[in-house]
Amino acid sequence: MAEEISKADLGTSTSIADSTKSRSFWPSSLRWIPTSTDHIIAAEKRLLSLVKTPYVQERVNIGSGPPGSKVRWFRSASNEPRFINTVTFDSKADSPTLVMIHGYAASQGFFFRNFDALASRFRVIAIDQLGWGGSSRPDFTCKSTEETEAWFIDSFEEWRKAKNISSFILLGHSFGGYVAAKYALKHPEHIKHLILVGPAGFSSESDAKSDETITRFRATWKGAILSHLWESNFTPQKLVRGLGPWGPNLVHKYTSARFGTYSIGDILNDEESRLLSDYVYHTLAAKASGELCLKYIFAFGAFARMPLLQSASEWKVPTTFIYGSEDWMKYQGAQEARKSMKTPCEILRVPQAGHFVFIDNPTSFHSTVFYACRRFLSPDPDKDSLPEGIISAA
Secondary structure, three states: OEEEEEHHHOOOOOOHHHHOOOOOOOOHHHOOOOOOHHHHHHHHHHHHOOOOOOEEEEEEEEEOOOOOOOOOOOOOOOOOOEEEEEEEEOOOOOOOEEEEEOOOOOOHHHHOOOHHHHHOOOEEEEEOOOOOOOOOOOOOOOOOHHHHHHHHHHHHHHHHHHHOOOOEEEEEEOHHHHHHHHHHHHOHHHEEEEEEEOOOOOOEHHHHHHOHHHHHHHOOHHHHHHHHHHHOOOOHHHHHHHOHHHHHHHHHHHHHHHHHHOOOOOOOOHHHHHHHHHHHHHHHHOOOOHHHHHHHHEEOOOEEOOOHHHHHHHOOOOEEEEEEOOOOOOOHHHHHHHOOOOOOEEEEEEOOOOOOHHHHOHHHHHHHHHHHOHHHHOOOHHHOOOOOOOEEOO
């Protein structure tokens, strides 16, 4: 079941926003946190207006919990169905399907610079993970790493079933890369190829204990406070909400600095910056849900509690790792994992790009994705050469 809206219908009265209308008594201008589900969907539409390729937007019903599970999505007192916000872009007939999963504190709109290029070769589908973006935001009451992983993996699997997609290429960025990898370990039969972009989760808690810089920082009063906040599940989004009507200005300053003043690569223009800032604010300020996974998946410093490195020997899916040349996620973790992997694996680094490689250097990122998927796109993939400027990490 899904409610759909095409790009051509953005101005009509039958939008998704109507079907998810906020019932707050106060108008947004008088609320302490000036956002709502309507605002998220509207901001998403404005951002995606920059994309030329027609698309369909859906709210895909994933039910109230996985079949046979005693846990609803998840531990929620409500039995109501949940939805995954999904956008699907027009493509040529018989194009391979590429599913894209965003990272932590993000949502599918972060790929706005990539949809046109990727849709020229793939059937592109991007989702907001459960608890983020325009998807449902159930109460998050998971109490362990295992439950928290199941929240994302099982909800994605229910989405796959609802969409009736049997085989696809899966791309995940950062925390979305962690989820994509964990999903591929559990359901390898559905994945034709795995693309992990700056994936989180390869470094372990033991790495943190052996890191002298982190050990020294934790011993300081600042480190002690931040460590306490981490274990208390204090998220960046809580700060944005706490600032109330001043939140949008903080987010705008961050977005302008990260993708403008301090950008490593291709700076956002004024319109892109304005629309992305607006979109990011509304997705961050909405009800806390999926964001509360943080302390269960990672220890302070973003070291995984159940690192992917431990599962490298169980990998069953051909994998391409993509990193920005200035990515703070270190590609050495992928190199270490490759030693134990029994499937084809390559590690590619994109120049003039940081952690958000697909925003920093979209042109090279697209070339790298096409190269990674050459056996699905090229009549003679063995003759395809590495794109100019891309570095293969041996």
